[in-house]
Amino acid sequence: MSDLLESLGLVPFFIQQLPDLGLLQHRLGRVTSVQRSNYTVFTGSGEGRVEIASGLRQSSALDRPTVGDWVILDESLSRIEQVLERKTLFKRIGAGTNHEIQPIAANIDVLFIVSSCNEEFKESRLERYLTLCAEAGAMPVIVLTKADLVDDVDDYVRRARNTQAGIPVETANTLDASTLDGVRSWIDKHSTVALVGSSGVGKSTLVNTLAEQMLTATNDIREDDKKGRHTTTHRELHILPSGGLLVDVPGMRELRVADIDQSIGAVFEDIAKMAEECRFADCQHETEPGCAVLQAIEENKLDPRRLANYKKLQRENNLATATLAEKRAQGRAFAKAVKSGIDIKRKHR
Numbered sequence: 001m002s003d004l005l006e007s008l009g010l011v012p013f014f015i016q017q018l019p020d021l022g023l024l025q026h027r028l029g030r031v032t033s034v035q036r037s038n039y040t041v042f043t044g045s046g047e048g049r050v051e052i053a054s055g056l057r058q059s060s061a062l063d064r065p066t067v068g069d070w071v072i073l074d075e076s077l078s079r080i081e082q083v084l085e086r087k088t089l090f091k092r093i094g095a096g097t098n099h100e101i102q103p104i105a106a107n108i109d110v111l112f113i114v115s116s117c118n119e120e121f122k123e124s125r126l127e128r129y130l131t132l133c134a135e136a137g138a139m140p141v142i143v144l145t146k147a148d149l150v151d152d153v154d155d156y157v158r159r160a161r162n163t164q165a166g167i168p169v170e171t172a173n174t175l176d177a178s179t180l181d182g183v184r185s186w187i188d189k190h191s192t193v194a195l196v197g198s199s200g201v202g203k204s205t206l207v208n209t210l211a212e213q214m215l216t217a218t219n220d221i222r223e224d225d226k227k228g229r230h231t232t233t234h235r236e237l238h239i240l241p242s243g244g245l246l247v248d249v250p251g252m253r254e255l256r257v258a259d260i261d262q263s264i265g266a267v268f269e270d271i272a273k274m275a276e277e278c279r280f281a282d283c284q285h286e287t288e289p290g291c292a293v294l295q296a297i298e299e300n301k302l303d304p305r306r307l308a309n310y311k312k313l314q315r316e317n318n319l320a321t322a323t324l325a326e327k328r329a330q331g332r333a334f335a336k337a338v339k340s341g342i343d344i345k346r347k348h349r
């Protein structure tokens with residue numbers, strides 16, 4: 001296997017899916033950026049711009065390639081023929097008219113959920129990101145930045161640890177590389193990481209310090225296109241100089257709730273467990289008698305804020321699911337109306 005493929009994060013999970021190991025030579029690659037129907041793919045023989053085969057173009061949005069995907073190219077190395085099964089997938093509800101669920105980034109192993117030790121820090125925000133991370137199937141790590149600016153870092157760490165059982169929490173001054181050993185310990189040479197967090201918490205600074213200032217230099221590569229103009233290739237998957245990969249796509253920064261029903265239970269395991277003791281199986285933990293969750297709040301075993309956020313995320317998920325179903329029904333009705341319009345026209349001819 002080429003060193004390049006290895007440094008791109010190729011692991012047995014993907015190799016095992018190849019029908020023929022000969023594909024490793026030139027035809028297996030990883031998607032490093034997507035721009036409309038243009039895909040940049042890195043293979044063992046370097047970087048190339050490709051399109052997708054017509055079969056894939058007709059498949060649902062979720063099945064089409066996205067940044068981080070491992071793909072197989074056709075023999076002419078100009079089209080993506082197949083997308084390998086993904087380890088993890090971050091997705092969102094598309095902004096288009098049909099509200100399709102679209103992939104944002106695939107095969108991210110570790111998600112750094114970045115928050116700073118100041119007013120920006122909110123448990124509810126962390127819980128939201130944790131739920132989305134559980135939905136994607138990635139490993140979450142909370143990174144608390146600006147630790148150099150406060151005296152009570154331990155208090156932030158304690159609060160962050162309470163957002164999900166067993167969640168790792170690292171602290172950092174992102175301007176000082178010597179404080180990043182904890183963060184670095186989560187990045188091994190085959191792993192792909194991504195960051196989420198509010199504006200200003202230090203994501204870019206963290207990335208730049210991790211990459212020893214080299215990333216921004218390699219970020220955008222100017223090259224000549226066929227018409228002799230300068231174009232800028234923007235990569236969204238970067239190889240870190242110290243090994244490991246970083247996905248930086250705009251969509252990751254504004255993660256929104258979409259179909260997280262199962263994952264809410266994973267993050268709020270404590271509440272789910274308590275709810276098993278409620279008298280009524282469908283207890284909403286509002287005013288019901290014999291509610292074990294409300295009792296836990298009364299006994300100071302559960303933060304009322306956490307219960308409120310749990311309910312809020314559930315409501316949002318229900319709403320997103322309902323909106324999606326409604327839009328799809330509207331879409332079908334519209335398609336039917338158009339079709340019957342065509343039928344009517346035909347009859348009149």
Ligand SMILES: Nc1nc2c(ncn2[C@@H]2O[C@H](COP(=O)(O)OP(=O)(O)OP(=O)(O)O)[C@@H](O)[C@H]2O)c(=O)[nH]1
Pocket residue numbers: 145146147148149172173174175197198199200201202203204205206
């Ligand atoms: N003292 C201190 N300052 C920090 C730290 N992290 C970030 N900053 C500062 O906070 C400001 C915002 O940092 P950015 O890295 O731009 O934040 P960001 O999360 O990338 O923000 P967006 O690009 O808007 O999403 C900059 O002025 C940084 O120098 C830290 O750990 N300690």
Ligand SMILES: [Zn+2]
Pocket residue numbers: 275278279283284285286288290291292293294
């Ligand atoms: Zn209850």
